[in-house]
Structures are given as structure tokens and as C-alpha cells.
Amino acid sequence: MSERTIDAVVFDIGGVLLDWSPTYLYAELIPDEEQRTHFLTNVATPAWNHQQDEGRPWEEAVAELTSLHPEHAEWIEAYDTGWLKMVKGVFEDTAAVLTELQALGVPTYALTNFSGEKWEVAKEAFPILTRFDGEVVSGVEQTVKPDEKIYRILIERFALDPARTFYTDDMAYNVDGARAVGLDAEVFTGAADLRTQLRERGLPLQ
Known part of the structure; x- marks a missing residue:
């Protein structure tokens, strides 16, 4: 197994965990x-x-x-x-990755461009969204990806080491924004590729 190079995993929501x-x-x-x-x-x-x-x-x-x-x-x-x-529902294969990370004790976070009002609606409808160790929601913070400010909020609020924090997002420009502040970020192309990316960084996923 590769040497572990990340301590936390951050998920985008729409297009990654929710089919919206x-x-x-x-x-x-x-x-x-x-x-x-x-x-x-x-x-x-x-x-x-x-x-x-x-x-x-x-x-x-x-x-x-x-x-x-x-x-x-x-x-x-x-x-x-x-x-x-x-919202058609949760992408169950991505949800399985999230669940497995949490079972391994890996801190997980949500970083999403989302109305604050609708985020509360979504959490009530899809309880998996309540299981993150923390969340940064654009509508609450009043700043959106890929603005540098929202990534800084994430890093500072949860005392993350950017170089040891992995971020997945289905939009390449949001990944570019994450990389610009030092996060280890990849474009989300599916749960199977996400598993591979996390294994390559030393996490013992199935």
C-alpha cells in the first residue's frame, strides 16, 4: 500500500453525492x-x-x-x-466511499455551492448529508467556489493542512481553485476513480 499522504477528505455535493x-x-x-x-x-x-x-x-x-x-x-x-x-437521490456508490472513510476514522467535510435554505431541506431529506465532520456552504458564507475565500474558510475553520487534505469536485474550475490554495484536489469522474485516487494516497479502502 502507498504511504498515507492525506488526513481528511472533502466532498463537493451536487454531481458527486447528490444527483441534482x-x-x-x-x-x-x-x-x-x-x-x-x-x-x-x-x-x-x-x-x-x-x-x-x-x-x-x-x-x-x-x-x-x-x-x-x-x-x-x-x-x-x-x-x-x-x-x-x-434531486433524484444519492449516488449510492459515492455514499459507500463516504461511509467507508468514516468507518476508518478519516475526517470528512462538505464544501458546496448551495443555497443555505435548500441545504437544510436537503439534509432533512438525505440524512447522509448530516454525517460530515463539518460543512462549508456557499449560501451561508456568501461566497462561492472557485473564489479563494471559501477554500480558506474551510481550511481555517477545521484547522486543515491543505497539502494533506483531499478534495473531490465534478467541476474542473473548482478543482483548480482548490489546488490554488494548496489542497490535493482531483476532478470527480465517478466513485470507482475516487476510490483509486484515495488508495493511491494511502487510504485502505476496499
């Missing part, structure tokens, strides 16, 4: 694919959702967008009230 996509909700609400794509590309855009990840209250966000697009009021409101339907 607005399409899961809007495929029900807007069956026409062209109409649905237009709504999610031009009305309830990723950039608009990102504002909530930065800490904007959902009530305010929905009210403003509805004032701009009153013809889509019902669909806009559903982004908030039906948010949980955007």
Missing part, C-alpha cells in the same frame, strides 16, 4: 423539450440559481424573476417550492 438537475422537476412541469430548454436557458438560468448559492433569499429571487417574466410565474415559483424534486 432542474430537468428532473421541469420534465414533469414542461413536457415540451424545446419550451423547457428555453425556460431553463433564458428565464430560470444557472446564473440566476447561482445568486441563491451566493446567499440571496429564495423569496426575493422568485419575486424579482416573476416580475420580469409574469407569464412564467408558476414555473418560476416551482423552482423554489418544488426544489426537492430536482
